[in-house]
Amino acid sequence: MQESALELKSVSVAYGDKPIVHQVSMEFPKHQISALIGASGSGKSTLLRSINRMNDGLASVTGQIIFDGIDINQPEINVYEVRRAIGMVFQQPTPFPKSIYENVIYGLRLDGVKDRQLLDERVETSLKQAALWEEVKDQLHQSALSLSGGQQQRLCIARTLAVRPEIILMDEPTSALDPISTSQIENTLHDLKDHFTIIIVTHNMQQASRASDWTAFLDQGNLIEFNPTEQMFMNPQQVKTADYLSGKFG
Numbered sequence: 001m002q003e004s005a006l007e008l009k010s011v012s013v014a015y016g017d018k019p020i021v022h023q024v025s026m027e028f029p030k031h032q033i034s035a036l037i038g039a040s041g042s043g044k045s046t047l048l049r050s051i052n053r054m055n056d057g058l059a060s061v062t063g064q065i066i067f068d069g070i071d072i073n074q075p076e077i078n079v080y081e082v083r084r085a086i087g088m089v090f091q092q093p094t095p096f097p098k099s100i101y102e103n104v105i106y107g108l109r110l111d112g113v114k115d116r117q118l119l120d121e122r123v124e125t126s127l128k129q130a131a132l133w134e135e136v137k138d139q140l141h142q143s144a145l146s147l148s149g150g151q152q153q154r155l156c157i158a159r160t161l162a163v164r165p166e167i168i169l170m171d172e173p174t175s176a177l178d179p180i181s182t183s184q185i186e187n188t189l190h191d192l193k194d195h196f197t198i199i200i201v202t203h204n205m206q207q208a209s210r211a212s213d214w215t216a217f218l219d220q221g222n223l224i225e226f227n228p229t230e231q232m233f234m235n236p237q238q239v240k241t242a243d244y245l246s247g248k249f250g
């Protein structure tokens, strides 16, 4: 078994008295891309958002979320530090109404980093990693809002990368984008996994099969199967997975 970056132990999530995710246990392999798939409402986003404590105040999350040997689901854990180590990219691009440069270094500014050379270096590296550098290197001080949707999403990826997280959570990051922007982001993901562990929620089965190494199938909040993507798509181990992949439900 490969080294894992994050382990879920019996994680359950409920909104009020409505249970949504049921006792999910799994280990996300380090420096791999894991996709979460399942029908609409199966709890993919809910589970993803629980990983970096985005459900605090919204839902009750029980069970353990082990990262770096620590259960980060404990109330005394510093949530800011969790989100720094486990970053998130949302479905809709969410650039701030600031320059491209300031968007990328937003997290570093919050950390009080002032060293201009370090900031410049981080902007260039992060934009290169997000495959946006060539398109924006001559307009770093223009508003991020002047970029196209696909460019804005890559900027948001660069902003997440700039604080050097260990894990990146992505909640349907290409669902609002055209096919060209989608494939640019998928190519980016492939290069990023040398440095980061990626967990991506996607509705798009082609995307899961193209872009991920591992796939988890959730059905009504239950983890049905988590296996290498190729195996999952070629030879699913569970009837429910096979039915879902063949379009019998969902």
Ligand SMILES: Nc1ncnc2c1ncn2[C@@H]1O[C@H](COP(=O)(O)OP(=O)(O)OP(=O)(O)O)[C@@H](O)[C@H]1O
Pocket (backbone or CB within 6 Å): 015, 020, 038, 039, 040, 041, 042, 043, 044, 045, 046, 047, 058, 203
């Ligand atoms: N903030 C919330 N408060 C109450 N219920 C919620 C909240 N967010 C989600 N839910 C409910 O939790 C269930 C799972 O939603 P979730 O968004 O996690 O599913 P999903 O698998 O990501 O779906 P989709 O693919 O449509 O995004 C749904 O029934 C949804 O209505």
